[in-house]
Amino acid sequence: MAPQITGRVKPTKIKKQVRGQKRKRDDVDVEKLQEAVEQLDTKTKYESFNDLPLSEPTKAGLKSAAYSTLTDIQSKAIPLALKGSDILGAAKTGSGKTLAFLIPVLENLYRAQCTGPDAGLGAMIITPTRELAIQIFEVMRKVGGKGHLFAAGLVIGGKSLREEQDALTRMNIVVCTPGRILQHLSQTALFNVDNLRMLVLDEADRILDMGFQKDVDAIVDYLPTERQTMLFSATQTKRVSDLARLSLKEPEYVSVHEAAQSATPKTLQQNYVITPLPEKLDALWSFIQSAKKSKILVFLSSGKQVRFVYEAFRQMQPGIPLIHLHGRQKQTARLEITQKFSNAKYSCLFATDVVARGLDFPAVDWVVQVDCPEDADTYIHRVGRTARYERDGRAVIFLDPSEEEGMLTRLEQKKVPVEKINIRTNKKQSIKDQLQNMCFKDPQLKYLGQKAFASYVRSLHIQKDKEVFKLEKYPLEEFAASLGLPGAPRIKFLKADPEEIKRKKNASRQAAVSESEEEDDDEDEEADKTKNKKNGVRTKYDRMFERKNQDILADHYAKMVRHDDEKDDIDLNRLDGEQEADDDLFDVKRVIPADEGVPNFDISAKDAADAQAAGLKAVAIPGAKDPIILDSKRREKLLKSKKKLLKLKDKGSKIIYDDECNAHEIYELEDEADFRARGEAEAQRRKFLEEEAERVKMADISDKALAKEKKKAKREKKKERERAEAAGEDGVQLEGEEDGFENFKRDAAGLGYSDEEDSEVEEKPSKKQKKWFQEDGKRKDLHEEKEIETLGDLEAEAAKLLGS
Numbered sequence: 001m002a003p004q005i006t007g008r009v010k011p012t013k014i015k016k017q018v019r020g021q022k023r024k025r026d027d028v029d030v031e032k033l034q035e036a037v038e039q040l041d042t043k044t045k046y047e048s049f050n051d052l053p054l055s056e057p058t059k060a061g062l063k064s065a066a067y068s069t070l071t072d073i074q075s076k077a078i079p080l081a082l083k084g085s086d087i088l089g090a091a092k093t094g095s096g097k098t099l100a101f102l103i104p105v106l107e108n109l110y111r112a113q114c115t116g117p118d119a120g121l122g123a124m125i126i127t128p129t130r131e132l133a134i135q136i137f138e139v140m141r142k143v144g145g146k147g148h149l150f151a152a153g154l155v156i157g158g159k160s161l162r163e164e165q166d167a168l169t170r171m172n173i174v175v176c177t178p179g180r181i182l183q184h185l186s187q188t189a190l191f192n193v194d195n196l197r198m199l200v201l202d203e204a205d206r207i208l209d210m211g212f213q214k215d216v217d218a219i220v221d222y223l224p225t226e227r228q229t230m231l232f233s234a235t236q237t238k239r240v241s242d243l244a245r246l247s248l249k250e251p252e253y254v255s256v257h258e259a260a261q262s263a264t265p266k267t268l269q270q271n272y273v274i275t276p277l278p279e280k281l282d283a284l285w286s287f288i289q290s291a292k293k294s295k296i297l298v299f300l301s302s303g304k305q306v307r308f309v310y311e312a313f314r315q316m317q318p319g320i321p322l323i324h325l326h327g328r329q330k331q332t333a334r335l336e337i338t339q340k341f342s343n344a345k346y347s348c349l350f351a352t353d354v355v356a357r358g359l360d361f362p363a364v365d366w367v368v369q370v371d372c373p374e375d376a377d378t379y380i381h382r383v384g385r386t387a388r389y390e391r392d393g394r395a396v397i398f399l400d401p402s403e404e405e406g407m408l409t410r411l412e413q414k415k416v417p418v419e420k421i422n423i424r425t426n427k428k429q430s431i432k433d434q435l436q437n438m439c440f441k442d443p444q445l446k447y448l449g450q451k452a453f454a455s456y457v458r459s460l461h462i463q464k465d466k467e468v469f470k471l472e473k474y475p476l477e478e479f480a481a482s483l484g485l486p487g488a489p490r491i492k493f494l495k496a497d498p499e500e501i502k503r504k505k506n507a508s509r510q511a512a513v514s515e516s517e518e519e520d521d522d523e524d525e526e527a528d529k530t531k532n533k534k535n536g537v538r539t540k541y542d543r544m545f546e547r548k549n550q551d552i553l554a555d556h557y558a559k560m561v562r563h564d565d566e567k568d569d570i571d572l573n574r575l576d577g578e579q580e581a582d583d584d585l586f587d588v589k590r591v592i593p594a595d596e597g598v599p600n601f602d603i604s605a606k607d608a609a610d611a612q613a614a615g616l617k618a619v620a621i622p623g624a625k626d627p628i629i630l631d632s633k634r635r636e637k638l639l640k641s642k643k644k645l646l647k648l649k650d651k652g653s654k655i656i657y658d659d660e661c662n663a664h665e666i667y668e669l670e671d672e673a674d675f676r677a678r679g680e681a682e683a684q685r686r687k688f689l690e691e692e693a694e695r696v697k698m699a700d701i702s703d704k705a706l707a708k709e710k711k712k713a714k715r716e717k718k719k720e721r722e723r724a725e726a727a728g729e730d731g732v733q734l735e736g737e738e739d740g741f742e743n744f745k746r747d748a749a750g751l752g753y754s755d756e757e758d759s760e761v762e763e764k765p766s767k768k769q770k771k772w773f774q775e776d777g778k779r780k781d782l783h784e785e786k787e788i789e790t791l792g793d794l795e796a797e798a799a800k801l802l803g804s
């Protein structure tokens with residue numbers, strides 16, 4: 001999105017006069033406001049925006065956006081911020097922190113009359129992701145667009161630097177991502193920040209985190225030290241070193257957490273299900289099947305997993321619209337997807353942590369965490385995408401048994417109440433066979449699966465919290481099988497020069513991560529870990545990472561599975577133009593045996609010669625076109641199996657015979673002279689098309705006649721049945737009718753919970769059976785689920801879920 005200017009230039013004389021008069025009125029207004037702000041009692045709990053000394057344009061904006069009462073954080077932070085204090089604001093997700101800093105920004109700049117191109121930049125709002133910046137900008141437009149004359153804009157990249165440069169020099173308020181604004185600070189000569197009065201860091205803990213550390217330090221160096229600084233997040237930093245870096249002056253710590261019993265919204269129902277890693281996709285599929293009439297946000301730990309799960313599930317047609325979002329998609333695609341998910345009533349979005357923070361998707365029913373988050377803070381932000389601003393919401397996390405103890409301890413420490421539930425046995429569906437079948441038939445999907453496997457193992461390997469993530473405890477072979485892979489891909493861990501790692505770390509953190517993505521790009525951290533591990537004990541997993549084997553996934557093959565929505569242009573936000581560093585340190589290098597159904601991996605005679613030169617043995621197979629190279633025990637074994645060798649042999653080609661019993665290939669090129677003798681090529685082409693069109697038309701007529709006949713026969717059969725029923729015959733029922741309705745009811749009720757224990761006992765057709773989950777033990781504070789009997793009940797339930 002290009003920077004947008006909300007302020008207007010009024011060139012005519014009349015307009016100038018009007019403006020002059022308005023300014024006079026504003027001056028009086030400003031003086032009065034200033035007085036009122038000075039007298040404001042920061043200890044009072046203000047309930048209504050009308051009780052605060054706010055300018056008319058802000059009041060109008062709040063009114064038109066239907067904001068009337070203040071949330072807790074707004075009530076505590078706004079009065080202090082209006083008076084100019086530095087603020088450290090911490091409040092639960094969805095509690096209205098955005099307005100808590102936006103209103104003071106608008107008001108303080110208004111009172112300072114910091115409007116128009118000559119006033120310069122008055123406020124800078126920094127956020128970790130582009131999506132969040134856009135969202136904040138939209139809220140600002142909504143609240144500030146009713147009469148304020150500020151020039152406000154977005155600087156998040158995705159546009160040419162030049163366009164942004166021009167607009168930046170006229171802006172009074174900028175909402176930006178760290179990388180891009182730093183680029184302007186260092187490259188845009190006319191961008192002057194000497195008048196900056198306010199600096200806001202939304203999701204401050206993330207921005208002050210190692211990924212953005214350098215950028216933020218560099219930005220702060222450009223800014224005047226005399227300014228108001230505000231930090232907001234649901235999981236706030238209190239580190240003195242962080243605050244010192246930003247030169248906060250006696251900051252007011254405004255926390256709504258401290259007194260609260262939990263760090264998450266009261267209206268959020270949180271559960272966990274113990275799900276061994278190889279069963280996670282089964283569990284996810286079963287879950288989606290039972291919650292089709294909902295809006296679901298599914299978190300996975302990397303973009304590769306997102307792509308694989310999305311592709312695989314899409315092919316399996318789950319009956320709910322699927323979309324996916326990760327940081328490697330183009331900006332426009334990312335925006336479209338967030339928009340789509342926001343507007344959807346029922347939808348399932350597979351995403352990485354790129355949407356974990358701050359995004360305000362309306363009416364999300366479920367947040368499902370398939371992969372365990374790296375820490376409790378990430379958990380809090382992920383689940384915070386539902387149950388926003390007093391609405392209900394539900395969250396469920398799938399924990400591998402090895403993660404249970406560690407993660408629950410972390411959550412308890414952060415005051416996150418989460419209860420165990422089980423998946424109902426009759427709701428469990430296994431999709432392993434289906435995935436295996438799909439991967440066997442579709443090498444592209446299999447390739448995505450291999451990448452997903454590698455990136456997941458990598459993410460486990462680099463996790464900081466080893467009490468939660470114990471790599472050796474995960475059943476990786478079974479996990480690979482659960483993705484439909486014929487075996488666990490071998491993962492190669494390239495050892496890099498520590499100096500090179502350091503250089504990359506600085507460069508890629510500055511560039512890539514600054515745009516938002518917290519996934520996939522962590523090779524640098526990973527490399528550090530290896531360095532640290534150097535003196536430690538090597539496990540079988542270390543050996544797995546270090547294993548070397550042939551690279552047979554050729555470039556063209558990788559390109560083949562490249563998605564349209566992936567970045568293929570240079571990201572303007574990357575300072576050093578660095579492109580996908582994704583696989584630099586980790587790579588899937590799997591030797592794919594010929595019997596795994598992956599085509600196009602024939603070993604040519606040249607390859608064989610190369611292999612021999614490299615000291616490998618190449619063996620000629622009778623009947624096979626090319627020799628096979630003995631580069632592994634598996635291939636040596638293959639030589640001993642006649643059945644497997646058969647697959648390597650030339651399959652022959654199909655031959656057809658003419659009337660004189662002469663053999664022909666199916667497609668043979670016609671003699672050119674004969675072809676020319678029949679006339680102009682173009683005329684022949686046209687004639688062929690006409691004949692084909694006629695043939696299709698005839699086929700269509702006979703198809704229709706057939707369909708008509710079938711319909712008639714069906715109707716007659718139905719009538720016959722009805723006659724029989726009327727005559728009192730037993731056991732006749734119209735096919736499908738009853739079943740269809742039952743399924744519909746089941747799906748709807750699958751959203752609920754029950755109090756009963758998991759049991760294998762055959763279940764009576766009671767309503768409780770229809771639920772996907774059941775609780776492990778007794779749970780308090782759950783809202784009663786109304787039993788869904790009719791379509792009307794279902795609609796009422798859906799309306800309740802959607803908070804309408």
Ligand SMILES: Nc1ncnc2c1ncn2[C@@H]1O[C@H](COP(=O)(O)OP(=O)(O)OP(=O)(O)O)[C@@H](O)[C@H]1O
Nearest residue numbers: 067069070071093094095096097098234358360389
């Ligand atoms: N005073 C208010 N009255 C009514 N609705 C409000 C008010 N303040 C905020 N909201 C609504 O609450 C929702 C959440 O607000 P916001 O996005 O600011 O939360 P947040 O605390 O920043 O959440 P997160 O920690 O996830 O970033 C938004 O849909 C917003 O419109």
